[in-house]
Amino acid sequence: MIRHSQEHILNRLPSSASALACTAHALNIIEKKSLNHEEMKALNREVIDSFQQHVNPGFLEYRKSVTAGGDYGAVEWQARSLNTLVDTQGTEYLDCLGGFGIFNVGHRNPTVVSAVQHQLEKQPLHSQELLDPLRAMLAKTLATLTPGKLKYSFFSNSGTESVEAAIKLAKAYQSPRGKFTFIAASGAFHGKSLGALSATAKSAFRKPFMPLLPGFRHVPFGNIDALRTMLSECHKTGDDVAAVILEPIQGEGGVILPPTGYLPAVRKLCDEFGALLIFDEVQTGMGRTGKMFACEHENVQPDILCLAKALGGGVMPIGATVATEEVFSVLFANPFLHTTTFGGNPLACAAALATIHVLLEQNLPAQAAQKGQLLVDGFQALAREFPEMVVEARGQGLLIAIEFSDNETGYNFASEMFRQQVLVAGTLNNSKTIRVEPPLTITPEQCEHVLSCARKALQGLRVAQREMLEAEE
Numbered sequence: 001m002i003r004h005s006q007e008h009i010l011n012r013l014p015s016s017a018s019a020l021a022c023t024a025h026a027l028n029i030i031e032k033k034s035l036n037h038e039e040m041k042a043l044n045r046e047v048i049d050s051f052q053q054h055v056n057p058g059f060l061e062y063r064k065s066v067t068a069g070g071d072y073g074a075v076e077w078q079a080r081s082l083n084t085l086v087d088t089q090g091t092e093y094l095d096c097l098g099g100f101g102i103f104n105v106g107h108r109n110p111t112v113v114s115a116v117q118h119q120l121e122k123q124p125l126h127s128q129e130l131l132d133p134l135r136a137m138l139a140k141t142l143a144t145l146t147p148g149k150l151k152y153s154f155f156s157n158s159g160t161e162s163v164e165a166a167i168k169l170a171k172a173y174q175s176p177r178g179k180f181t182f183i184a185a186s187g188a189f190h191g192k193s194l195g196a197l198s199a200t201a202k203s204a205f206r207k208p209f210m211p212l213l214p215g216f217r218h219v220p221f222g223n224i225d226a227l228r229t230m231l232s233e234c235h236k237t238g239d240d241v242a243a244v245i246l247e248p249i250q251g252e253g254g255v256i257l258p259p260t261g262y263l264p265a266v267r268k269l270c271d272e273f274g275a276l277l278i279f280d281e282v283q284t285g286m287g288r289t290g291k292m293f294a295c296e297h298e299n300v301q302p303d304i305l306c307l308a309k310a311l312g313g314g315v316m317p318i319g320a321t322v323a324t325e326e327v328f329s330v331l332f333a334n335p336f337l338h339t340t341t342f343g344g345n346p347l348a349c350a351a352a353l354a355t356i357h358v359l360l361e362q363n364l365p366a367q368a369a370q371k372g373q374l375l376v377d378g379f380q381a382l383a384r385e386f387p388e389m390v391v392e393a394r395g396q397g398l399l400i401a402i403e404f405s406d407n408e409t410g411y412n413f414a415s416e417m418f419r420q421q422v423l424v425a426g427t428l429n430n431s432k433t434i435r436v437e438p439p440l441t442i443t444p445e446q447c448e449h450v451l452s453c454a455r456k457a458l459q460g461l462r463v464a465q466r467e468m469l470e471a472e473e
């Protein structure tokens, strides 16, 4: 151990000189428009080595791009079109993963890129003293765009931070009322900071960091009786509920749709018990499910709405926590109660404003509904054709999941899709449910292509399984 750390120090001794060489090399790569074959090979080896040595060797085990990517792995290089990207070897992939739902308006959408470029030429980050115009414009736009009485916005840099702000807002509003308990749902994903993680439900992510925030309870998602019981038990013990936090459709949990009527019933129960309702639409928002926000399918209005992922148009990171005046006003007396340096910076706001413009002008939420139907119908037909492998296909808009009989089949399916240059979500340790989340700009022809690739992948797996069984006999 000691020898190891000494070696570590020795390696680092001429650090200023070697770090300068590293940065010079990186800047050279950044400026290059293309790579020749030798440069590609060298870069791919270097990337894999640095992931191994300095990022986290664990990723190399988990990513199918490393195993299915051929001799040199797959290292991404640039966006090719709205719905495709290319790697350093020139292989073009149809993106049906969308960075887990960030590319709703496509890759490098020209309207978003142009807004960000213009703002970059003027002023990328704000002074923090003068009033910044784009934050004001984005907050007003969100007040107009979001449902109900949602009116004030706090901006941050990620989904996790938008959830963190929502939890703090609810706490500040409810603690004078003696309400400290939070209810989230089993299977929920709200991020991995200590506050957000307390609401997240997955044991594997939570266990090493316990104890988390006190007062967080989880109830089965989609079960209104379970929520009613929890609210009333908490009231009886004096652990009154400050807020209920839910994804209207669970994303990371495997695209779980609640039964019709669940969300309106949740709203009613929250009102009955004086609990705030927080909707985490970090993944379902910005048109993904066929409406601008998933809560609009049943006209349910939260007190606090969390946005991020696609809000920055796949160009800039940005998170937003939008709340009613009633709730948000706890920050009026002291706006410094919750702040972040980069939140709502001019580049991020320019990206978000342009993204909303594109979503509205091209009616992308409605497009998501149509093309989503095409894909879900197609995947459901495949589920009937390959019942030994596919349990179910489900989704709303372009938030779609295919559930396989087991992890291995799902992983093999995702790898086969990868070989056919279609990117879908699914990792080695979580592949039973494969998510399909293309940009909302995907064309109907590309949807058909995805379906035909999926059919080929399943046929291939069926043949492979039969051969294996025959070999065993």
Ligand SMILES: *Cc1c(COP(=O)(O)O)cnc(C)c1O
Pocket: 157, 158, 159, 160, 161, 163, 189, 190, 191, 192, 247, 251, 252, 280, 281, 282, 283, 284, 308, 309
């Ligand atoms: C991705 C996600 C988050 C976390 O967002 P980050 O930007 O990764 O911090 C929170 N909630 C939901 C519903 C998400 O899908």
